[in-house]
Amino acid sequence: MKDYLHWSLRQLYLLYFWPKQFAREVEGQRSGGPKLQFKERTIYLLKMLPWIALVNIFANIVIGFTCEAFGIDYRWKESWGGVALGVLFSVAFGVALGVAFGVLFGVASGIVGGLALGVISGVALSVISGVVRAVALGVTLGAINNVEKGMAFGVLFGVALGGISATSGGVVIGIAVVLAYWFSYFRLFSYPLDAALSSVAYLNGKLRPHAIKQAWQLCPVAWNEVIWMPLPFAAKLLTMLARQDREEGLRQIAFVTAERSLQIRVALRASEELALNDLQATSIKQLADVTEKLDWTTDAPVKLSEGLVSAFPRFERTARHVDQYLTLHSEYRKGESLKQALVEVEGLQKSLVVARGRLAPRLSQTAIKWRSLLEAEQR
Numbered sequence: 001m002k003d004y005l006h007w008s009l010r011q012l013y014l015l016y017f018w019p020k021q022f023a024r025e026v027e028g029q030r031s032g033g034p035k036l037q038f039k040e041r042t043i044y045l046l047k048m049l050p051w052i053a054l055v056n057i058f059a060n061i062v063i064g065f066t067c068e069a070f071g072i073d074y075r076w077k078e079s080w081g082g083v084a085l086g087v088l089f090s091v092a093f094g095v096a097l098g099v100a101f102g103v104l105f106g107v108a109s110g111i112v113g114g115l116a117l118g119v120i121s122g123v124a125l126s127v128i129s130g131v132v133r134a135v136a137l138g139v140t141l142g143a144i145n146n147v148e149k150g151m152a153f154g155v156l157f158g159v160a161l162g163g164i165s166a167t168s169g170g171v172v173i174g175i176a177v178v179l180a181y182w183f184s185y186f187r188l189f190s191y192p193l194d195a196a197l198s199s200v201a202y203l204n205g206k207l208r209p210h211a212i213k214q215a216w217q218l219c220p221v222a223w224n225e226v227i228w229m230p231l232p233f234a235a236k237l238l239t240m241l242a243r244q245d246r247e248e249g250l251r252q253i254a255f256v257t258a259e260r261s262l263q264i265r266v267a268l269r270a271s272e273e274l275a276l277n278d279l280q281a282t283s284i285k286q287l288a289d290v291t292e293k294l295d296w297t298t299d300a301p302v303k304l305s306e307g308l309v310s311a312f313p314r315f316e317r318t319a320r321h322v323d324q325y326l327t328l329h330s331e332y333r334k335g336e337s338l339k340q341a342l343v344e345v346e347g348l349q350k351s352l353v354v355a356r357g358r359l360a361p362r363l364s365q366t367a368i369k370w371r372s373l374l375e376a377e378q379r
Contacts, residue, residue, distance in 0.1 A: 008051050015107055018225045020259060038095070045091050048107055052091065056083045186228045194220040194227055202233030205240055212241050213248065221256060221263050228262055235269035242274045246296075249274070254301030267302040272359060275308060279315060279366050284377050287370060288323040291316050307357035314348040318370060325377075338378055345371045 014022035026044065060083050067074040183189065198219050205215030216222055221234050238256070242249025249270070256267040278293040280286075297304065297312060321341035328334045345367055352364040 004047075008048065011048060011107070012051060016226075017223060018259075020225055041095050045095055045107065049087075049091060052087055052107065056087055187226060191227070191229055194224065195232055198231040198234050198237075202237045205237050209240075209244060212237075212244050216241050216252060221260055221266055222252075225260060226262065227260075230265065231263065234263065234266045235273070238266055238270035239273040239277075242270055243277060250296060250301060257302045264302065268305070271300055271302050271304055272308060275304065275312075276359070276362055276366070279363075281370065281373065284322060284326065284373060287319055287373060288326055290319040291323070305357060305359060307355055307359050307363065311348065311352065311355075311363050314344050314351070315367075315370075318344040318348070318374075322374070338374065342371070342374050342378065345374060 011022070011026070014025065060079055064074045064076060064079060198221070201215045201218040204218065205212045208215070216237055219234055219237055220227055220231060221238075238249065238252060241252060253267045253270055257264055260266070275294065275297055279290060281290065294312065294316065297309075318341050321337045321344060325334050325337040325341065328337060349364065349367045349371065352360055352367055355363075
């Protein structure tokens with residue numbers, strides 16, 4: 001029983017928070033690999049049926065009492081019939097269409113399909129109840145399409161239903177479907193919690209640097225694949241992790257790039273901040289070490305911005321000239337190396353003056369600091 005609970009709860013977690021991993025583990029999808037066969041799909045969905053039913057039962061109870069609290073008549077007998085029919089139909093539908101859509105579709109449609117049919121059956125006919133039904137339908141479409149990425153289907157369906165409703169005088173119902181669909185698809189209801197957790201994780205990492213890895217695991221980017229909107233402090237937290245533990249930080253940047261496509265900006269910002277930090281120097285010796293520090297950028301886990309990549313060669317050439325200056329014994333050759341370093345950094349400054357991009361001003365400031373260090377050494 002313990003093994004079943006662990007397995008089934010992980011399936012629900014993956015289904016909602018990490019559908020890409022769900023597809024890999026359950027369907028074995030690697031580069032368009034084969035889906036589960038009919039027998040395997042049937043066994044899997046039957047194993048998940050108790051949880052599908054429990055989720056629908058709990059949701060129907062909550063929605064029913066909520067409707068009654070707001071004075072909306074809720075027909076409990078009809079709603080339970082709708083839940084049972086919706087669950088059975090959705091699971092059977094998932095088994096039948098598993099070859100085309102995968103078992104992921106079957107579980108998702110089973111969870112939200114029964115709920116939608118239960119609400120539609122339980123709410124009596126009226127203008128207000130029509131809106132409630134529309135919201136249930138919109139949320140159902142959004143939830144299924146969220147894991148199946150069937151965005152276009154939901155949009156077209158909502159628009160079509162809105163048009164049909166408008167012709168019958170129920171334009172409010174059509175609007176309710178569309179709004180509920182988008183609300184569910186983009187998971188706006190859970191975004192406040194995601195944003196709060198991201199902020200808490202950042203504060204935890206800042207106050208307890210020794211526990212930065214645990215703080216990153218608390219950040220929703222680490223465990224939730226479907227977050228559409230930007231999360232506060234997520235990039236800063238990942239940058240802090242990369243500065244403290246370079247190997248682990250780059251591994252997590254690569255993970256976000258590969259598994260969190262909706263939050264790839266977090267990986268990009270963290271990589272850029274890490275690169276800019278590696279360019280900082282307060283002595284000639286630190287300038288010479290920059291080339292080694294930037295080795296990771298040649299095979300960066302995320303594609304860096306064009307402005308940063310175009311500036312790297314001149315920073316690296318300057319650093320190599322400084323390294324020669326420090327290792328040579330001939331005063332004449334040392335002086336020539338220092339002059340070449342100054343020529344490179346002056347050229348870099350000129351190119352950054354006319355450069356565009358978000359990072360150009362910060363790169364220009366770094367070049368100015370480098371030039372000041374070189375001129376001081378020359379004097």
